[in-house]
Amino acid sequence: MSIDGYLSAGTATRLLLSNEADFDRVDAERAASDAILVGAVTIRRDDPRLLVRSRERRVARVARGLSPSPVKVTVTREADLDCAAAFFAADDADKLVYCPSDAVPRVRGRLGAVATVVDAGRPLTLRRVSEDLGARGVRRLMVEGGGSVHTQMLTEDLADELQLVVAPFFVGDSSACRFVGDGRYPWNPDRRATLVETRQIGDVVLLRYALSSRFREGA
Numbered sequence: 001m002s003i004d005g006y007l008s009a010g011t012a013t014r015l016l017l018s019n020e021a022d023f024d025r026v027d028a029e030r031a032a033s034d035a036i037l038v039g040a041v042t043i044r045r046d047d048p049r050l051l052v053r054s055r056e057r058r059v060a061r062v063a064r065g066l067s068p069s070p071v072k073v074t075v076t077r078e079a080d081l082d083c084a085a086a087f088f089a090a091d092d093a094d095k096l097v098y099c100p101s102d103a104v105p106r107v108r109g110r111l112g113a114v115a116t117v118v119d120a121g122r123p124l125t126l127r128r129v130s131e132d133l134g135a136r137g138v139r140r141l142m143v144e145g146g147g148s149v150h151t152q153m154l155t156e157d158l159a160d161e162l163q164l165v166v167a168p169f170f171v172g173d174s175s176a177c178r179f180v181g182d183g184r185y186p187w188n189p190d191r192r193a194t195l196v197e198t199r200q201i202g203d204v205v206l207l208r209y210a211l212s213s214r215f216r217e218g219a
């Protein structure tokens, strides 16, 4: 995020917050994950590929009996997703799209050919999505935004670790997307989160917080 807590610019242009060294660190986190979740707005706005970029890391995953990249996961109500988006490309990652029960026919009609569409009940909660992913063998889920998904993961107390990278500039536009929105967070002045690491990576800083008893150093 920016110094003032934004994930994006207020404009349609994609905002690059990290530097190359941090993108490489994120790539290592992806390679260590079983699945990566992003919200549907992130797919519409940023069109991310969500693949492990490093050839060595892909090879190492395959040697461990895994697919070269983690499973890609998204959530949607509207199903306003383009099956030509990079998320749905014919690559080596499985794709899961979770939607509320009443949206299943619409989402299957639109995306059924390029992804597995999962009925997540009504309403869809990220707790239910996390439980279903667990049942599919996902032990480590990486959540890469945007703000709506972050807010739900954190307010529902589902995250074990928060990795927050602060880029050295301001956005200064309240129409842009914040790191999180309003909500009741488990961490407050009376229950402070545990800061486990600060690391300077070039001109950005990484803050790592342990948010649950499931947090494991270096996991």
Ligand SMILES: NC(=O)c1ccc[n+]([C@@H]2O[C@H](COP(=O)([O-])OP(=O)(O)OC[C@H]3O[C@@H](n4cnc5c(N)ncnc54)[C@H](OP(=O)(O)O)[C@@H]3O)[C@@H](O)[C@H]2O)c1
Pocket: 001, 006, 007, 008, 015, 017, 038, 039, 040, 041, 042, 043, 045, 046, 075, 076, 077, 078, 079, 080, 099, 100, 124, 125, 126, 144, 145, 146, 147, 148, 149, 150, 152, 177
């Ligand atoms: N800097 C970064 O690292 C970073 C990373 C990721 C994203 N971003 C930025 O974050 C912004 C997007 O964030 P955002 O908060 O607007 O959106 P988001 O979290 O990416 O996606 C929100 C969308 O996900 C679906 N969704 C979320 N919760 C749901 C639920 N409980 N049930 C059903 N569907 C659900 C809905 O999709 P439908 O609308 O399809 O129903 C909702 O509109 C973009 O500007 C992007 O550039 C930045």
